Amino acid sequence: MRADRLVSLVLLLRQHGRLSAAALARELEVSTRTVLRDIEALSAAGVPVYAERGRHGGFALLPGFQTELTGLNHDEALALLVAGSRRGAQAFGLGSALTSAMRKVVDALPESYRATAAGAAQRLLIDPETDLLSRRLVAEEVPDSVVAEVRRAVFAGHKLRIHYAATDQTPKWRTVDPIGLVTVRGHGYLLATRSGADRTYRLSRILAAEELAEPAQRPDRVDLDQAWQERSTRFRTGGDQVTVLVRVHPARRAELVGTALAVRAEETDPDGWLRLEVTFQDSRHAEWALWQLATNAEALAPQWLRTCMRDRAAAVAACYGASP
Structure with a gap:
C-alpha cells in the first residue's frame, strides 16, 4: 500500500508541478504527517523532491525528472475497464484504484498532450451527483473490506460466505456460488446461486464476507446482461406486487x-x-x-x-x- 502511495505522490508532483503537504494529504487521503514521512522516504531513495518555503510554497520535483513507475496493477486495470461509469468503480470498491490508474494514464501521455488533455477534462462533467433540481443521488456505502472479499471470490471462482441482512429479517450467514457483480444507478448487486437456485444480493446489505477455498458451482462463461434482465423480469412479476x-x-x-x-x-x-x-x-x-x-x-x-x-x-x- 505504501509503495502505491509513493508512486501516486510522485505522479501528483509531476502533473501539478508543486503541491503543499495539505493538498497532497487530501489527494492521497492520508495525514500531512504521513505525507512528510513519504517525502523523506522518496528523498532517501534518490527521487529529487525538494521543498519551497513561503506562502505559496510546497513540494516539487527537479525539472526534467522522469519516472517509469507507470505500470498498472490488477485493480487499477480493472478500474479502467469499468470507468465508463465512475459510480460503477465506486460501487465495486475500486474508486481509489481508478484515481490511481488515471494518474498513471495522464503521466504516460506525451508532455505536449498532457496539458491539453487536462484542460479539456476540466470542460467535461459526466454523471454529477445532483441534477438541475438539486436532487442528490445517494450512493450506497459498502465497506472496502467486504466488497474486496466479494470481488476476489467472483474473479477466483470460489464459494463465498456472506453475513446478509435481508429486509425485515435477522442477518444470517449463507454460502453462495458467486456469478458476477452488477451496478445500477449507484447500487451494487451480487448475482449468485444458492443450492442451485438464482439469488441476487444487495452489496450494501452484506455485513461481512469470506472467500472460501472451495470452487464455486457455476458455468465457465456467463452473459451478465441477460442474467440481470431475467432476474429483473422475475422480480417485476413476483412477490406482493x-x-x-x-x-x-x-x-x-x-x-x-x-x-x-x-x-x-x-x-x-x-x-x-x-x-x-x-x-x-x-x-x-x-x-x-x-x-x-x-x-x-x-x-x-x-x-x-x-x-x-x-x-x-x-x-x-x-x-x-x-x-x-
Whole structure:
C-alpha cells in the first residue's frame, strides 16, 4: 500500500508541478504527517523532491525528472475497464484504484498532450451527483473490506460466505456460488446461486464476507446482461406486487413511470390527463410514489389506496392546521 502511495505522490508532483503537504494529504487521503514521512522516504531513495518555503510554497520535483513507475496493477486495470461509469468503480470498491490508474494514464501521455488533455477534462462533467433540481443521488456505502472479499471470490471462482441482512429479517450467514457483480444507478448487486437456485444480493446489505477455498458451482462463461434482465423480469412479476389505476398530469407522467415496475395500459382522458394502469412492488411503494406527485396524480383504484392517500392527506392537513 505504501509503495502505491509513493508512486501516486510522485505522479501528483509531476502533473501539478508543486503541491503543499495539505493538498497532497487530501489527494492521497492520508495525514500531512504521513505525507512528510513519504517525502523523506522518496528523498532517501534518490527521487529529487525538494521543498519551497513561503506562502505559496510546497513540494516539487527537479525539472526534467522522469519516472517509469507507470505500470498498472490488477485493480487499477480493472478500474479502467469499468470507468465508463465512475459510480460503477465506486460501487465495486475500486474508486481509489481508478484515481490511481488515471494518474498513471495522464503521466504516460506525451508532455505536449498532457496539458491539453487536462484542460479539456476540466470542460467535461459526466454523471454529477445532483441534477438541475438539486436532487442528490445517494450512493450506497459498502465497506472496502467486504466488497474486496466479494470481488476476489467472483474473479477466483470460489464459494463465498456472506453475513446478509435481508429486509425485515435477522442477518444470517449463507454460502453462495458467486456469478458476477452488477451496478445500477449507484447500487451494487451480487448475482449468485444458492443450492442451485438464482439469488441476487444487495452489496450494501452484506455485513461481512469470506472467500472460501472451495470452487464455486457455476458455468465457465456467463452473459451478465441477460442474467440481470431475467432476474429483473422475475422480480417485476413476483412477490406482493399491486396494480393501480392512476390519473396523472402529462407533465408528471415520466416521474410516475420512472417509479413504477411496469405500465400495463395507458389512454388519454378528454381533459388531456393520462389514465395509466401501473404495477408497483407493494402497497407501500404505490402509496409513496403517488404521494410524491401530490395533486398531479389521483389513484382511481383500488379503493384501499384511495383511503390511504386520503387519511395521509388529512393527517398532514391537521398537523399544519394548528399553530406551531
